[in-house]
Amino acid sequence: MTGSQEKQITILGIETSCDETSAAVLVDGVNLRSHIISSQIVTHQKYGGVVPEIASREHSLHIRPVVEQALAEASVEFKDLSAIAVTYGPGLVGSLLVGVSGAKAMAYAAGIPLLGINHLEGHIYANFLEHQDLEFPLLALLVSGGHTHLIVFKDHGRYEVLGYTRDDAAGEALDKVARALGLGYPGGPQIQKAAQDGNEQAFRFPRAMLEPGSLDFSFSGMKSAVLNALNSARMRGETLNVPDLAASFQQAVVDVLVHKALLALQQTGVKTLLLAGGVAANRLLRETLEYELSRQKVRLVYPSPVFCTDNGAMIAAAGYYHFLAGDAAPWTLNAVPGLNLKSL
Numbered sequence: 001m002t003g004s005q006e007k008q009i010t011i012l013g014i015e016t017s018c019d020e021t022s023a024a025v026l027v028d029g030v031n032l033r034s035h036i037i038s039s040q041i042v043t044h045q046k047y048g049g050v051v052p053e054i055a056s057r058e059h060s061l062h063i064r065p066v067v068e069q070a071l072a073e074a075s076v077e078f079k080d081l082s083a084i085a086v087t088y089g090p091g092l093v094g095s096l097l098v099g100v101s102g103a104k105a106m107a108y109a110a111g112i113p114l115l116g117i118n119h120l121e122g123h124i125y126a127n128f129l130e131h132q133d134l135e136f137p138l139l140a141l142l143v144s145g146g147h148t149h150l151i152v153f154k155d156h157g158r159y160e161v162l163g164y165t166r167d168d169a170a171g172e173a174l175d176k177v178a179r180a181l182g183l184g185y186p187g188g189p190q191i192q193k194a195a196q197d198g199n200e201q202a203f204r205f206p207r208a209m210l211e212p213g214s215l216d217f218s219f220s221g222m223k224s225a226v227l228n229a230l231n232s233a234r235m236r237g238e239t240l241n242v243p244d245l246a247a248s249f250q251q252a253v254v255d256v257l258v259h260k261a262l263l264a265l266q267q268t269g270v271k272t273l274l275l276a277g278g279v280a281a282n283r284l285l286r287e288t289l290e291y292e293l294s295r296q297k298v299r300l301v302y303p304s305p306v307f308c309t310d311n312g313a314m315i316a317a318a319g320y321y322h323f324l325a326g327d328a329a330p331w332t333l334n335a336v337p338g339l340n341l342k343s344l
Contacts, residue, residue, distance in 0.1 A: 009082045009323060012106075014067065016099030016172045017091025018145070019043075019050045021062040024312035025074035025081075029069075029133055029320040033074035035313045037306075038062045041186065048179050056094030063102050064213070070312070078110040083328070085115040085319025089339030090146065096335035103254050104201055104331060115319040116329035119254075119310075120147060120341040121159075123276040125321070126307040126314035134301065139270040141261045142275030144173035144329045145186075148217045151341065156321045160262055160343045163215025168220060171252050171279045173219035177249055181242050188279055191246045198247030203229060205252040207259070215264050217303025218331050254285050258292060275302035278309045318330075 008027050008251070016021040019040040025033040042059050044050050071077065086103035089096060100116075107114040124140045138153040148165040171188055178187030185195055190277065205225045208218040226249050233240045263274060272294060280302050293300045308313060322328075 002094045007309050009320060010076060011079055011115075011271070011316045011319045011323060012067070012070065012073070012081050012084045012312070013085065013117075013312040013319055014063070014086040014103050015119075015310050015312045015315045016059045016063065016088045016095050017089075017120070018095055018310055019055050019058075020310040021059050021066050022312035023032050023067045023070035023312065024316045025076055026069055026313065026316035026320060029317065030127070032129060034070045035306075035311065036066050036070045036073070037311055040065050045185050048185055049175060050092070052092045052094055055092055056098055058277070059095050059098035063098055067106070074127065078106065078112075081110060081112055083107070083113040083115050083323050084110075084222070085117050085322065085324060087119045087315055088116040088329075088333055089311055089336035090119055091337060093333075093335055095336040096337060097211055100333060100335050104333065108331065113321045113328035114331065114333060115327065116333045117315050117318045117322065118341055119338055121316040124151070124153060124274060125338040126276060126303040126311070127274045127301050128317050129299050129307055129313055130303060134272065134274075137268070137270050138145070138272050138274050139261070139264055139268060140274040140276055141257065141280075142276045143170045143257060143279035145169060147177060147277065148219070149341065150215050150260060152268055153269065156308050157325060157327070159190075159341060160292060161341060162268075163260065164218065165217040166210075167218050167220035168223055170217070170219055170257060171277070173223040173253065174279070176223055177246075180227055180230055181245060183242070186192065186278075191250050192282055192284070194243050194246035195250045196243070198241065198243030198245070200251035202241065202244035202246040203248035205248055207252055208261065209256070213263070214266075215260055216265070217256065217260060219253065222249070222256075250282075254282070254289065257285060258288050259290065262292060262296075270290070272300045272301060275300070276308075281305040281308040309342060
């Protein structure tokens with residue numbers, strides 16, 4: 001290797017928290033040399049959602065070829081890596097263990113640091129893959145299948161959690177409603193597709209705002225309202241319009257997310273909002289936020305759709321900043337399925 005190459009920081013990122021086996025090679029935090037995702041969506045669609053035992057088995061089968069392909073496409077070998085970053089939580093315990101165990105073995109054998117990455121932190125860092133001009137402080141609206149959070153990102157490694165869901169996450173509610181409507185899995189994209197032909201004002205579903213000034217979320221009541229409407233119609237022998245239901249429910253979810261984000265911006269005075277997580281790919285959410293934030297001169301930043309869902313590139317991006325901070329994980333690192341993002 002030449003002297004200039006020796007100065008490069010090359011991170012292999014590994015993500016196995018749920019139903020995607022993914023690996024990516026990122027150089028100096030900005031140069032994504034490879035990005036491989038092996039999705040299990042087709043495998044789990046027949047069950048209407050992720051089956052944990054099947055997910056971990058699929059990760060076990062795919063982690064080695066996915067990592068090998070990522071290294072080959074990046075034209076690097078283990079000896080060229082500066083560190084290996086891996087998701088250790090939150091997520092499905094079996095899936096996480098496959099990634100953590102594999103990353104530990106690879107890092108130990110290569111004699112390089114192991115970096116343990118919080119999955120939620122990874123989603124936030126997905127924005128840094130395409131936006132290198134971000135300036136702190138930042139407000140992150142993280143919306144995924146398992147989490148809905150509002151977080152002030154003060155600096156690398158420094159967060160303040162302002163609000164989180166008290167029951168169902170937005171993505172979880174979308175999945176459950178999509179299943180009830182017979183739209184399939186994953187729910188978010190299916191709801192969005194069906195809603196294109198629907199009337200968002202056809203049904204008036206509740207918007208839970210909680211206590212005055214609260215930045216927490218609650219989507220359970222909204223989900224239950226849809227299920228109750230469906231059950232009531234079936235008892236009467238009626239059939240409800242699925243696109244109308246999808247459009248009305250999607251609008252209700254977006255209304256709550258946007259309201260809380262605007263409230264958080266007002267309370268903090270932050271001038272940049274980051275969208276993160278799988279639901280960040282929702283077109284209505286992006287368009288509504290773009291309209292509302294443009295009126296307040298607040299910048300909206302979000303990743304490309306491929307970086308919204310679970311992926312190794314976001315883990316490598318977070319790993320790059322952990323590496324700069326000298327924040328290596330011990331070899332005793334274990335999977336933590338209920339890991340939180342703590343205020344630091």
